[in-house]
Structure formats: C-alpha cells, structure tokens
Amino acid sequence: MPQERVAFILVIATTDVSMIPGTTIAGATPELTMYTPAADAEFLINGKCDVIKGVPITPDGIPSPAIISRASLNLTGIPTFVVNAGAKVRPLAIPFFEVGGEPGKDIRSGALEMNVMERILNNSMRLGEQLSRGFDRVIIGESIPAGTTTAMSTLVALGYNAFGKVSSASPDNPMELKEKIVREALSKVSDEEDKIARLSDPMIISASGIAQGFQGKIVLAGGTQMTAVAALTKKLAPMKLKDMEIWTTKWIVSDKSSDILGLASQIGVKVEYSPLDFSKSKFEGLRVYEKGYVKEGVGAGGLSLFAIKMGFTTENILKEVEKVYEEAKNEKI
Amino acid sequence: MPQERVAFILVIATTDVSMIPGTTIAGATPELTMYTPAADAEFLINGKCDVIKGVPITPDGIPSPAIISRASLNLTGIPTFVVNAGAKVRPLAIPFFEVGGEPGKDIRSGALEMNVMERILNNSMRLGEQLSRGFDRVIIGESIPAGTTTAMSTLVALGYNAFGKVSSASPDNPMELKEKIVREALSKVSDEEDKIARLSDPMIISASGIAQGFQGKIVLAGGTQMTAVAALTKKLAPMKLKDMEIWTTKWIVSDKSSDILGLASQIGVKVEYSPLDFSKSKFEGLRVYEKGYVKEGVGAGGLSLFAIKMGFTTENILKEVEKVYEEAKNEKI
Numbered sequence: 299m300p301q302e303r304v305a306f307i308l309v310i311a312t313t314d315v316s317m318i319p320g321t322t323i324a325g326a327t328p329e330l331t332m333y334t335p336a337a338d339a340e341f342l343i344n345g346k347c348d349v350i351k352g353v354p355i356t357p358d359g360i361p362s363p364a365i366i367s368r369a370s371l372n373l374t375g376i377p378t379f380v381v382n383a384g385a386k387v388r389p390l391a392i393p394f395f396e397v398g399g400e401p402g403k404d405i406r407s408g409a410l411e412m413n414v415m416e417r418i419l420n421n422s423m424r425l426g427e428q429l430s431r432g433f434d435r436v437i438i439g440e441s442i443p444a445g446t447t448t449a450m451s452t453l454v455a456l457g458y459n460a461f462g463k464v465s466s467a468s469p470d471n472p473m474e475l476k477e478k479i480v481r482e483a484l485s486k487v488s489d490e491e492d493k494i495a496r497l498s499d500p501m502i503i504s505a506s507g508i509a510q511g512f513q514g515k516i517v518l519a520g521g522t523q524m525t526a527v528a529a530l531t532k533k534l535a536p537m538k539l540k541d542m543e544i545w546t547t548k549w550i551v552s553d554k555s556s557d558i559l560g561l562a563s564q565i566g567v568k569v570e571y572s573p574l575d576f577s578k579s580k581f582e583g584l585r586v587y588e589k590g591y592v593k594e595g596v597g598a599g600g601l602s603l604f605a606i607k608m609g610f611t612t613e614n615i616l617k618e619v620e621k622v623y624e625e626a627k628n629e630k631i
Numbered sequence: 632m633p634q635e636r637v638a639f640i641l642v643i644a645t646t647d648v649s650m651i652p653g654t655t656i657a658g659a660t661p662e663l664t665m666y667t668p669a670a671d672a673e674f675l676i677n678g679k680c681d682v683i684k685g686v687p688i689t690p691d692g693i694p695s696p697a698i699i700s701r702a703s704l705n706l707t708g709i710p711t712f713v714v715n716a717g718a719k720v721r722p723l724a725i726p727f728f729e730v731g732g733e734p735g736k737d738i739r740s741g742a743l744e745m746n747v748m749e750r751i752l753n754n755s756m757r758l759g760e761q762l763s764r765g766f767d768r769v770i771i772g773e774s775i776p777a778g779t780t781t782a783m784s785t786l787v788a789l790g791y792n793a794f795g796k797v798s799s800a801s802p803d804n805p806m807e808l809k810e811k812i813v814r815e816a817l818s819k820v821s822d823e824e825d826k827i828a829r830l831s832d833p834m835i836i837s838a839s840g841i842a843q844g845f846q847g848k849i850v851l852a853g854g855t856q857m858t859a860v861a862a863l864t865k866k867l868a869p870m871k872l873k874d875m876e877i878w879t880t881k882w883i884v885s886d887k888s889s890d891i892l893g894l895a896s897q898i899g900v901k902v903e904y905s906p907l908d909f910s911k912s913k914f915e916g917l918r919v920y921e922k923g924y925v926k927e928g929v930g931a932g933g934l935s936l937f938a939i940k941m942g943f944t945t946e947n948i949l950k951e952v953e954k955v956y957e958e959a960k961n962e963k964i
Binding site: 305335343344376377379381382388389391392393394395396397398417420421422424425428429430431432433440605 | 636638676677708709710711712714715721723724725726727728729730750753754755757758760761763764765766810
C-alpha cells in the first residue's frame, strides 16, 4: 500500500475579542496578541519570527506551542501550508494562502460582513478541494488568540451547551469573563442576521470550509476551539462529520476547567489525544506545560499524535522540542 | 512503484510594460491586461471568472490558453495552487498564495524595490521547500501579459543573445517594439543597482524561487518566458538546472518569429513540446491556435504534455478543451 499522503494546514486569524483584557495569555500584552498568529506561522515555517523578536510567548515568558508543532513537523516531514483567514498582522516572511478574509470584530459590538464570511467559506472550500487532489489526509491547526471565547459563542449559537466547557491557555481559565462576553454578544443578535457572522471568528469559518471541501480524512488539531469547527461543519455539511476527528493534547483532555469530551459527545465527533509529558524537560518553560499553561495550539496535539502514530516516541518528540526551543532562544539573543 | 506525486503551480503577476500599446494581446485592451492573470487563475480553479465576465480573451475574441490548462487538469486530476507574485488585480474568488510581491514597473522608468524582490525570492523558495515535502514533481506555469518583453530584458541582462528570439501571443510578433523597450530599459541601468530588480518581472523571480527551493523534478510550463526563469535559476542556483525542463507547445517550437530552442541551448535546458492540434476543432476560436494566435500560457503546453505522458491522447484533450470552452461560453451568456 502506498504511504498515506498527509499535509498540515495552519489557519491563522485574529479577533478583536483578544483586545479585551483578561481573555487570553496568547501574547505578552493584549496589543501583542495581534502579532501572535503571524509569529506562530513564521516560527513554524522558518524556525524564527520576523513580525516579533524571538518566539511568541505568554506574559510569563512561556513559549508558544508552535515549538511542539515545528518539532513534530521536523520528525514527520509533512508539508505545511499557512492560511490567512483574517489576521490583523500578516506573516510577510513566509508564503501563505489568502482566502479573502478579514479580522474578526469584538463580538459584543461588531460582525463580519456577510460577503466576507461567504468569501472565506467558499475560498476555503476550494482550497480543500485542491488539497484533496494531492493528499489523503489533512491535519488542520489554528492560531487565534481568544479563540476559545468565540468558540463558546459559536457553539452556543449552534445550540450546544458550551458554558463552562471551553479551555484556556492559562491555568486560571477566565470562565466568568468569557461567559459574560458571550452572553452580551448573544443579547445583541437579532433574528434576521446570521449568527455565525456575528458570533464566530474567521478561523472557525475557514477551517470548516477547508474540511467541507476536502475529500479524505480530516484531523482537527486543537482543543475546544475545534469542537466549534466540527459543530459548524455538522450544520453546513453533516455528511463530513464521519471523516472528521479531533486530535488534541493530554493537557486539554485532563483540564478540569473545560470539557472537550462533553462538547465532542454533544456534536458526535471522536477525540484522541497526544500523551506528551514535559515533566522531565530540562527547560522550566516546558515543564510548566504540566501545570496547565498553554496546553494546546498551532496544531501541537494533532501533529505530535501524528508523529507518535508514525512510530516516534514521546521521548523522541520531547528531545526535538527542546532542540527547537534552544535554537529559538539562541535566535532571540 | 508508488505513483508520482505532481502539483501544478500557476504564478501570476502584472508588469506595467503591458500598458505600452502594442506589446501584448493578452487582454482586450491595455487596461484589461491588468485583469488577465487574476481572470486566468479564477478560470483555472473555478471554471469561470469573477474579476471579469466570461473567459479572458484577445481583442479578436480568442480564448485564453487557460481552457487547455483546465481541460488537462480535469483529465489528470493533479492539484493546482496559484501564487500571486505581484498582480495589480488579485483573484479574490479563489485561494491563492501570497509571497509578499508587488506588480512590476515599466522597465524603462522603474524597478522593483530590492527588499520586495528579495521577499518574493525568499518566500517563493520557502514555498518550494514545503512543496517538496508533498510532491515529487512541480509543473510551474505563468500568466503575465507582456511577459515576453521582460523575459527578453532578463535574458539580455544575464548575458544571453535574446533579441528577436522571444515569442508572442500574436501571429504578428511586435519584435521591433519589444527590442526598442528593452534597449531603452538597458540604457537606464546603472552599475550600482541590481539588473534583475530593474529588468525582470515578479513572475520570473517567483517561479525561479519556487524552483530553487523545490527538491525534485521541475517542469517550467511555458514558452520563451520560461527560458528567462531557467537562466535566472542557472545564475542563482546552477545545480538546479539538471532537475529542470521546459515543456511548451508545438505552436511555440514551430514559431518562426521566435527561437525557444536557440535560447534553451544557450542556457543548457532541455525543451519538450505538446503535440496538440486544433485544426479539426469545431470552434473557430480554437482553430486559430493553428494560425499562430495565443500559442501558450497558463501552463497549457506543460499540462497537456503531462496528460499525454499519463496516457491521454491529443483527441481526448481536444474533446475536453471543447467541453471547457463550451461551458465557459454558456457561463458568459
């Protein structure tokens, strides 16, 4: 049997929800969250960033999960294509797909224009169609700060019970703040307008579009945000759900402040997780992953699980992650 | 042996040289040449255009060679990825790669900024690297009106004898006009500046960058413009030349107003051609290809030759081209 042909697709976007203080730690300041998706994408492809110095970090200096993704891609050797679904800062140091998107608004006060939402969806479907001509499986990852809040609002808009169920890159999940934002956004929705354009984000729309257009196996590589992608896909193309799985990290599945398995079971999508363990890492910035920091992002869970399925051990992966992290730290100096 | 994995990459760009009356017929008017690359790309992916109505045509109403490319892609089923190396009008109805490019200037009076040229080159190399993780061979095509004039200036800048040797989409090749433009542009080059940034175009730079980054077999699918891509690649990455071939059409090779074989032999790159014959087509717009109209573009020669190598006959291809053309004509109404 010929080897399975697999590609990794990283969908990046921003939403102005990440400018609300306290929603996210995916960036050292709220303003810097606008740079995080482009920085993640550049780091993934080039091993360094041009839009910011060094590697994307939290306010505490913990590195982006992009280091896990890059390490896993180094091991597996599959191609990576970045899709800009609507990022305020674009990754000019790498090639990336445009799908005609725009950054997401603060869901309490704004919405994507309908024609922009449709363009993102249609062009992403076309991209999915072309990818199926070359690949048997796509692994779709994301980078969008505050994306768990827009995942929550998307899930609620689609009729799911998502309050208190989405995760966070912080060990202290700001659940009440997220719920407050989502309830305020929901209160502003009129029956006439499209709830998805108002309550979702460009990443969810584009990732679902790619999945809808792709003929083959689809891995949604991410945490609770990917349940929103699965839910939107179920609404728009229900037959696709059978080809779709969510691959995430142990850190997401074992997180007590969220409930990916409960969300996935409401939708009817299977979840697998990568058993990475950083407790014995020589780097403090990696050991704190075991304390609930970061947890997931940039396809880290799905890409490392794919590496494991290809035969690499968790030790192989940790060793490569440490190498990537060390190179990034040196790059910074 | 597993089947060869092949992708088609269409590199689009514009140059203000196409605004000089008489240089090109790739567009019904000089102004419309700015729309042709985006229209070709949209037609290739979607079978119809959004940036213009119908299908891109010459002033006489002869259809773009994109119909041959789309027909060949329908038969072979390989994936297509569009790269915007710098087109004034962007193809918003399809997904496309950005490489940070900008449209080319009129070479008599302007030049690409050095940092833009380097960005196009570097990002295109990175794209080539990622593509080699998924594919064994890339077929690289182009759409850039007046691109034979900038091919001539690029070849001359690199030390080749190219005057009177580049082809045209018209049966009346405006050789004297092209040579006049190139000589004027050459006279303005100072020693300090990079000749490529002044005398080339974004398509040539991007296509060469993709080829330089790609590890595998490289087909340059086009006419005399592709000798400029081969020449630039020979200058920047001479080892790549052994993996590279130009695949074009019978109409280019038999054109008496140009000399692709002479150019290719100066550079040392092999040329093959597709033996398509439209003389028995039921459409006048296709029969005139045998009279020297259009000849090549959008990868038509390379893609149809690839289809033939896969086992399709020239009759199979003509039949599919007629089907695509008929659908496009109906779309227009």
